[in-house]
Amino acid sequence: MKCLNCGNAINNNLKIKEIFLFKEIVPNYICNLCRQELAPLAGRNNCPRCSKPESEGICSDCRMWDDKSGIINCHQALFEYNQFIHSYFKLYKRYGDVLLARLFYQDIKNWSLRNHFDVVTYIPASKSHLQARGFDPVYELYADIFDLQSLLIKVDADKPQAQKNRNERLRTPQTFSALPALNQIQKEARILILDDIYTTGRTLMHAHDIFLTAGFQKISTFSLSR
Ligand SMILES: [Zn+2]
Ligand SMILES: [Zn+2]
Structure with a gap:
């Protein structure tokens, strides 16, 4: 191979x-x-809330969310966002090399075998992104591994998260709404929400909010990189 x-x-x-x-x-x-070239996050004094490495307690990113209710409190991720991960996502997302979706198959699969959930969903691409790219990068990253359910829909934002500076990202209003299928799920279900990269946490926080507002209590989040 x-x-x-x-x-x-x-x-x-x-x-x-x-x-x-x-x-x-x-x-x-x-x-x-x-x-x-990868920097695994396991065992590096990570922030207990978001897995940011070498944080020695709650990191500065997470402290910004302190006064908000319903924050994510034990986000899991596999690799630190470094040059390799940056180049990987550039090839995969910007240049649309969909075959790269399986590069981290073994790592994600092994994580999935150790962590159990009733319902697994993902951060969807917006319609305009989907049309421009021809595939949904987060869906493709995880589709071979989890039985993914489509439960969220993303409204087209003014500009993509990647083009925003930090403050613009934090101020972004809710960008998701729930699909009808979300209301069919038992409220006791253990939910997992998947994303590709956790940067400020804003995107996953919005998705997390949708589930929290709908009455779910066991909500976990995961991303390939932090
Ligand atoms: Zn943190
Ligand atoms: Zn290689």
Whole structure:
């Protein structure tokens, strides 16, 4: 198999244990050289609310939300937002290389095997983005791994989050509304909301608000990068 990012061959050396224990073998689409460019978040004194690394307690981003009710309080993410992740999302989203959706398959799949939810949904692209790009990047990132339900709809904003500065992002009003399917779900259900990148938390906070207002209490959030 070849690395989806650089084309190098991937050596999927199976451990003896994996062969004999009939463990589910999770395919890998990223080579070791590319993997070395990643900065995993596990075990780095992360902010307990948003997983920002080296925070030593509640981070400055989260403290901005302190006076607001219904904040996200244990966001999980796998990798720090660094140059590699930045370039990855540029190729995947801006240049529309949909095959890159599976680059992190193994990492996300392994996380999904350790964390359990009743309903998994995602931050949808706006209609104009979807039309321009031809695919929904967050949906494609997770569709092979989770049984995704479409529960939110995004209204077209004045400009995309990526083009806004920090203050503009924080001031953005609610950009989602609930689809009718959301009302069919039992309020006790454990909900997981997926996004690709957590920056200020504004986007996931809005999605989280929709579920909170609808009466759900067990709401978790996850992103590939923080
Ligand atoms: Zn590679
Ligand atoms: Zn934080």
